[in-house]
Amino acid sequence: MTHQLNDFDEDQIVFRDALERIVRETSPLAKVQKLDNEKGFDVALYRALAEFGATGLGVSEEEGGAGLTSVEQVITLEVLGRLATSMAVFFVIQFMTTRLLSHYGSDAQKKKWLEPLAKGEIKASFCLTEAGGGTDILSSMRTKATRTDDGWLISGSKMWISGASTSDLLIVLARTAPNHSRGVTMFLVPRATPGVSATELRTMAINGYDTNEVGFDDVRVPADAVLGTVDNGFMQVLSSLNHERLNAAAVAIGIGQGAFEAAVEYARERKAFGKPIGQFQALQQRLVEIGVNLQAASLLTFNAARRDALGEAIDIASSMAKFSASKAALAATDVGMEVMGGAGFDMDLPMQRYFRDARLYVFAPLTNDMILNVLGERWLELPRSF
Numbered sequence: 001m002t003h004q005l006n007d008f009d010e011d012q013i014v015f016r017d018a019l020e021r022i023v024r025e026t027s028p029l030a031k032v033q034k035l036d037n038e039k040g041f042d043v044a045l046y047r048a049l050a051e052f053g054a055t056g057l058g059v060s061e062e063e064g065g066a067g068l069t070s071v072e073q074v075i076t077l078e079v080l081g082r083l084a085t086s087m088a089v090f091f092v093i094q095f096m097t098t099r100l101l102s103h104y105g106s107d108a109q110k111k112k113w114l115e116p117l118a119k120g121e122i123k124a125s126f127c128l129t130e131a132g133g134g135t136d137i138l139s140s141m142r143t144k145a146t147r148t149d150d151g152w153l154i155s156g157s158k159m160w161i162s163g164a165s166t167s168d169l170l171i172v173l174a175r176t177a178p179n180h181s182r183g184v185t186m187f188l189v190p191r192a193t194p195g196v197s198a199t200e201l202r203t204m205a206i207n208g209y210d211t212n213e214v215g216f217d218d219v220r221v222p223a224d225a226v227l228g229t230v231d232n233g234f235m236q237v238l239s240s241l242n243h244e245r246l247n248a249a250a251v252a253i254g255i256g257q258g259a260f261e262a263a264v265e266y267a268r269e270r271k272a273f274g275k276p277i278g279q280f281q282a283l284q285q286r287l288v289e290i291g292v293n294l295q296a297a298s299l300l301t302f303n304a305a306r307r308d309a310l311g312e313a314i315d316i317a318s319s320m321a322k323f324s325a326s327k328a329a330l331a332a333t334d335v336g337m338e339v340m341g342g343a344g345f346d347m348d349l350p351m352q353r354y355f356r357d358a359r360l361y362v363f364a365p366l367t368n369d370m371i372l373n374v375l376g377e378r379w380l381e382l383p384r385s386f
């Protein structure tokens with residue numbers, strides 16, 4: 001079962017093993033489950049990971065980060081998805097916001113926000129989705145920013161925003177011109193700005209990381225709060241969305257792998273009719289099938305990460321990875337629940353959590369239906385379907 005097809009180099013293996021040790025020592029699975037049941041963020045694990053340098057992965061050392069590439073980010077997310085999924089989701093947002101700041105931030109913005117973010121001294125959220133719909137966000141976006149004498153006035157609201165009630169910084173996309181795709185601007189909004197509110201939503205999974213509705217009630221920000229270029233925010237975000245898709249794939253594989261490993265272990269130990277249940281062909285074949293699908297998705301994901309690290313376009317590769325990883329994770333958690341019978345329902349064991357958490361990356365950050373639309377158009381070069 002430990003047989004992995006991904007051929008990491010020696011440094012990557014050392015990195016993965018060190019990270020895994022920190023997670024297991026700081027937050028064993030029982031603690032992760034307890035926090036999940038209590039809906040608590042794992043502050044100790046966040047601190048330990050920041051100290052290890054994980055918060056600064058993918059950010060250059062000159063910018064205050066730990067360097068390294070998408071490959072190490074993906075390794076991190078896979079390990080966290082397997083052992084502490086809510087923290088993995090936190091890191092997807094962390095890597096998204098640091099990437100946006102690193103690519104589009106001015107020197108002053110990097111100093112003020114990127115450096116402390118990469119060091120794990122502050123947290124940030126990414127505010128794109130609105131209540132009117134995430135898939136067709138350009139049509140549904142109602143949050144707008146209008147110019148004032150010395151800056152901008154933002155009003156509107158965002159939906160399903162990870163971490164917003166505990167973040168220090170919000171990266172907000174708001175409409176600044178009527179043009180469909182070239183009329184959106186990115187803003188850096190300190191969470192403490194008057195008029196900003198975050199209301200935590202009750203969700204069924206990813207319980208160790210808050211999900212919020214965020215309000216902007218005539219929020220004033222200075223002119224230098226614009227991240228990147230006015231009216232070009234959506235286009236700037238697009239390239240990072242491919243990267244977010246890749247990172248979502250890595251978390252999904254981690255979740256699936258966690259469920260797979262727990263199910264195989266259970267199938268070895270649990271007995272029926274005088275044999276371990278793993279000896280029954282029906283279960284054995286289902287376990288092998290989910291394992292193979294996870295390996296295939298993992299290969300796609302690491303291939304996309306390597307391409308990203310080389311600076312290649314990954315719109316197709318990251319879409320394939322996200323689709324395949326989220327499907328593999330769903331199947332793995334389904335089989336995991338079946339193999340464990342009643343024990344799958346036990347809220348002190350991780351299987352039910354994997355089963356719930358695996359749902360997220362079927363529709364986020366982009367739904368699988370839309371991923372298939374994108375692949376139909378870009379990969380198969382068929383006419384756009386939407």
Ligand SMILES: Cc1cc2nc3c(=O)[nH]c(=O)nc-3n(C[C@H](O)[C@H](O)[C@H](O)COP(=O)(O)OP(=O)(O)OC[C@H]3O[C@@H](n4cnc5c(N)ncnc54)[C@H](O)[C@@H]3O)c2cc1C
Binds near residue numbers: 125126130360369385
């Ligand atoms: C726990 C959690 C955390 C999140 N964190 C964040 C965050 O930090 N920041 C952020 O901005 N967003 C976040 N989101 C939002 C997430 O990205 C959206 O939920 C996602 O983009 C889908 O949007 P929607 O929920 O509005 O679904 P909709 O867009 O309403 O889609 C509904 C259904 O319609 C289908 N559909 C729509 N158009 C088509 C089409 N053309 N072809 C086929 N099918 C179609 C979709 O596939 C889907 O099945 C989070 C969501 C959750 C639940």
